[in-house]
Amino acid sequence: MSDVKILESVQQFIARHHGHFIHGECVATETSERIELVNPATEHVIASIATADQQDVEKAVQSAHNAFSNAWANTSPYERGLKLNKLADLVEQHAEELAQLETLTTGKLINLSRHLEVAQSIIFLRYFAGWATKINGQTMQPSIPSMHGEKYSAYTVRQPVGVVAGIVPWNFSLMIGIWKIGSALTTGCTIVLKPSEFTTLSLLRLAELAIEAGIPAGVINVVTGKGETGQYLIDSALVKKVSFTGSVPTGIAIGQQAMKNDLTRVSLELGGKNAAAILADVNIDEILPNLLQATFVHQGQVCAAPERFFIHQSKYDEFVQKASAVVQQLKIGSPLDEMTMFGPLSNRPHFEKVKHYLDLAQRNNQVITGGNALQTTGYFVEPTLLKVQGIDDPLFLEETFGPVVDVIAFETDEELITMMNHSRFGLTASVWTNDLAKAMRLIPQIEAGSIWVNMHTFLDPAVPFGGVKASGVGREFSDA
Structure with a gap:
């Protein structure tokens, strides 16, 4: 094409x-x-x-x-x-x-x-x-004291x-x-x-x-x-x-x-270092297309996109293997070509910022797949998966706002919540599971403004959108 x-x-x-x-x-x-x-x-x-x-x-x-x-x-x-x-x-x-x-x-x-x-x-x-x-x-009946049996009404105007x-x-x-x-x-x-x-x-x-x-x-x-x-x-x-x-x-x-x-x-x-939790009961083949699409849409330059993947230990090796294979198949090219699957970053300053994180990961031997800026015209980098050295790793804490995803394993639900909430950001998160009861128990414990189940990054005008902690004040959309 x-x-x-x-x-x-x-x-x-x-x-x-x-x-x-x-x-x-x-x-x-x-x-x-x-x-x-x-x-x-x-x-x-x-x-x-x-x-x-x-x-x-x-x-x-x-x-x-x-x-x-x-x-x-x-x-x-x-x-x-x-x-x-x-x-x-x-x-x-x-x-x-x-x-x-x-x-x-x-x-x-x-x-x-x-x-x-x-x-x-x-x-x-x-x-x-x-x-x-x-x-x-609204109109309302206030509770101010009555002296002689009189009644009062109040109303608000927006x-x-x-x-x-x-x-x-x-x-x-x-x-x-x-x-x-x-x-x-x-x-x-x-x-x-x-x-x-x-x-x-x-x-x-x-x-x-x-x-x-x-x-x-x-x-x-x-x-x-x-x-x-x-x-x-x-x-x-x-x-x-x-x-x-x-x-x-x-x-x-x-x-x-x-x-x-x-x-x-x-x-x-504001920004986010958004989390996606992949629980033990999921079928990796079923969730991978939707998860990676939400992750790498617009080369990851989406405030709501996930950058931290928390994967149950029992699924970690399978997920990393299969996700790496899919990421390596993404066709990189001109954004005006209708067959292209992955385009450039949007501007040079942002390209330099993302490249800085990729160079850091290369020096620390943390690259699973990708990790390079393309030696070509345009602000192109490879979609990248990284392994982190712990939840205090700078790559795990700092927002890249690009196609760079950190993966880490967890064992218990308590460990998962602690790790997910270990961030100054709180914009979005997602939980991937077939156990809806468990998802509903986890959601109130996650510090994020929007939490999806088995999806991520999708916004609807009827649903309020905004973050907690350093991710913002106020809400967009709906009647909020």
Whole structure:
């Protein structure tokens, strides 16, 4: 097979001189500094984006504030839902265009961009649209003392907070951007998005589609740049909520800064060193395809993906042998080739980070299979299984956010829980077993925000998602 043909509309969009998207249109930056966007599979520069300074950010925030005050907060819930559904229609119509933009900038497999990123974006938009008319307060009878037999009633009203700052990572920029857009807009808020400097094109294109959908100018704004741009956004006095998805150190810094800024509300969905427990009763041949698919989707660059495998001693040798054989058969290649099974990492800094961990494992003789960066153009590494020297091994404690999985054996359920919880992270976990009663006993003991049984990494808009411990504050989706 060869690479899919790049659409003419994609070529034309990439070729533009990209600015920020403020008040319904692309605007030039106030600075001359630009950032090059690199295709991670070829290392070719495909476009450049603007760097927003404080003045650019304030223009975007002021636009969002004006749109909130003059238009969106006063739009009926029914109309908000209609416009979000119209945006979902347009995402569906432009699905291939958006998928190709994602693959070209993130290295995501084209089939993954189509059938997960874009397809799930549509589902999430429609889910949020449905909530627009279902956001209700409560009425209640309070228990304050009665002097003369009178009775009292109280009620609550849920109101939009105003301008939301949405800071989006590079791994699923379109989908995570839509999570933030959908939740903000359905509640009557407006938003200023700051995408990662590595992956901005799909959200710039989405902002254009929002205008076509009839969403008023200023309701969705996009400013591009590096960390300083995000800092300007967080510090704006008009920003009333910060929604961040990304690394733990950055999330902690954002949370601390938001608290200093008059206790600005925050939602922080951060990293994880997620655990998968393979119990003694499982059939390895049955679970392996689903487990490894969840592990190596998007080259492991998924915050919810498992990085630590805990395998019952009786199954350890069989699992390692069979998992190694499957991993070695993954076809590595161009993400635009529909037959490719494993693509590049998304950017050079992340490639260097993952390579550091692989080099460490090589020096310590911990590689079971894989363990190498490919000597070729592009940010390619091999999918890798590692044996660890114990639960305090740095490779077992530090998040790689890549296709690197650590395996370790356990004997008792008590040992398993102790080992699984020996982490500063607590985003997701999974238990693989045919013994549902045992799974239900283990789940309350596992320190993680989401726990699956016989599956991993799957998200649904009706189910709250977020972490405990250093993995975050707050929840995405549902009515949480």
